[in-house]
Amino acid sequence: MxxxxxxxxxxxxxxxxxxxxxxxxxxxxxYDRDEQMPESVIKKFAATGWxxxxxxxxxxxxxxxxxxFGLLCEEIGRVSASLLSLLTVHGMVCQALLKWGTAEQRAxxxxxxxxxxxxxxxxxxEPDIGSDAKSVQSTAVHADGSYLITGGKKWISFGQVADLFxxxxxxxxxxxxxxxxRDTPGFASQAISGLLGFRSAMLARLILKNCRIPExxxxxxxxxxxxxxxxxxxxxxxxxxxxxxxxxxEACLSACLSYTSxxxxxxxxxxxHQLIQQMIADMITNSxxxxxxxxxxxxxxxxxxxxxxxxTSTAKYFASRAAxxxxxxxxxxxxxxxxxSDYPVQRCFRDxxxxxxxxxSNQIQQIIIAKNGYQQLIMERRKGxxxxxxxxxx
Amino acid sequence: MNAEAIRETVTSFLAQFINVDVDDDEDxxxxxxxxxLFAMQLVLFVEKEFAVKVENEDLDYDNxxxxxxxxxxxxxxxx
Numbered sequence: 184m185x186x187x188x189x190x191x192x193x194x195x196x197x198x199x200x201x202x203x204x205x206x207x208x209x210x211x212x213x214y215d216r217d218e219q220m221p222e223s224v225i226k227k228f229a230a231t232g233w234x235x236x237x238x239x240x241x242x243x244x245x246x247x248x249x250x251x252f253g254l255l256c257e258e259i260g261r262v263s264a265s266l267l268s269l270l271t272v273h274g275m276v277c278q279a280l281l282k283w284g285t286a287e288q289r290a291x292x293x294x295x296x297x298x299x300x301x302x303x304x305x306x307x308x309e310p311d312i313g314s315d316a317k318s319v320q321s322t323a324v325h326a327d328g329s330y331l332i333t334g335g336k337k338w339i340s341f342g343q344v345a346d347l348f349x350x351x352x353x354x355x356x357x358x359x360x361x362x363x364x365r366d367t368p369g370f371a372s373q374a375i376s377g378l379l380g381f382r383s384a385m386l387a388r389l390i391l392k393n394c395r396i397p398e399x400x401x402x403x404x405x406x407x408x409x410x411x412x413x414x415x416x417x418x419x420x421x422x423x424x425x426x427x428x429x430x431x432x433e434a435c436l437s438a439c440l441s442y443t444s445x446x447x448x449x450x451x452x453x454x455x456h457q458l459i460q461q462m463i464a465d466m467i468t469n470s471x472x473x474x475x476x477x478x479x480x481x482x483x484x485x486x487x488x489x490x491x492x493x494x495t496s497t498a499k500y501f502a503s504r505a506a507x508x509x510x511x512x513x514x515x516x517x518x519x520x521x522x523x524s525d526y527p528v529q530r531c532f533r534d535x536x537x538x539x540x541x542x543x544s545n546q547i548q549q550i551i552i553a554k555n556g557y558q559q560l561i562m563e564r565r566k567g568x569x570x571x572x573x574x575x576x577x
Numbered sequence: 578m579n580a581e582a583i584r585e586t587v588t589s590f591l592a593q594f595i596n597v598d599v600d601d602d603e604d605x606x607x608x609x610x611x612x613x614l615f616a617m618q619l620v621l622f623v624e625k626e627f628a629v630k631v632e633n634e635d636l637d638y639d640n641x642x643x644x645x646x647x648x649x650x651x652x653x654x655x656x
Contacts, residue, residue: 558594
């Protein structure tokens, strides 16, 4: 495993950190209270070019390597999980088009997505379909050179404002992926409010009633919408979430180190109390462990190693659990203050819970990770048998 | 790379996912031996191992359904 950053990556991280600290952090609690991500903020973010982080330069993007992109997710996740989710879902659309889009789709949409002129969102989850995602009930019917999309989507991050949706629907009884523009007749979105976390991620319910889209809007091929198109998008989403969770842990740790140094109880700063130190130690240790997993997943991505899917799942699973633990302890350390809107740790706590659910719940990650464990066992046994056979032959 | 060398490399990869011997023409997906996660891992494997790009127009289960199909697909992509 290699975990050092290049000078260029360090410079990029400093730039991300500076933007996040100066432009987003001071207002993140207000956005959360308002349940809005102001259009001006999205435009400011788009102006950085980072919405096109994963888009190659020839399509107008930044062409970031996986580690640099991870650092961006970490820094944005440190200050606002909601803004991170814009980076996540927008990037999921970019990634899916980059990998499985036609040359025309890439030429038309990637420059617009990279500049932020078009905001993308990912439409997989439905009111009755969550983890069993390949069983979506929305349908697409091919007719007269078009597809007619009908169905409903729910919990769609930035669904209130996105212009372009990657919609997964059953076509000929098989999951397939389609691009649907907001201005398509029959398309509507309804804001979802009162969420536990990700309150300024502008979640929406999508309604699609006979939305007629050109047949050129099919992404990939019929039947490959879940396994390949959504699979590519979700892998990207999990990678964003893993790094974003790392940022959330760092935010909790930073807040707690500062708070416990100033706050006095029983005549001494909280930092002197060993039960406080225990929680701080766990945050530091989990942060380091999560960072190792995120870097490892990033290295796998940059190498295009097939193991990247597993390593990303593992990183997302661990980092989101660690984020939840860190946020819970952060609130505990802050006591009543931690429960008030005066301190960001309460927002971190609410957002951390969402991290354990989005882009494949942690239970889905556990299934994936455990199955892989058994595959490794099979491989080890085969190698053992082969080794014994070779020895016997010698 | 000839067909046998490709087959050997693919067999080694498949062995990570399938704990039974499969016929060269057995449908990996219809038999339930593999899942959707495997499908993406197979794409990544083919791209990395054989230095080819699996693209939109390659998305056809006839390219991935069986051992023979995978070997044939790789041969065509590397030709």
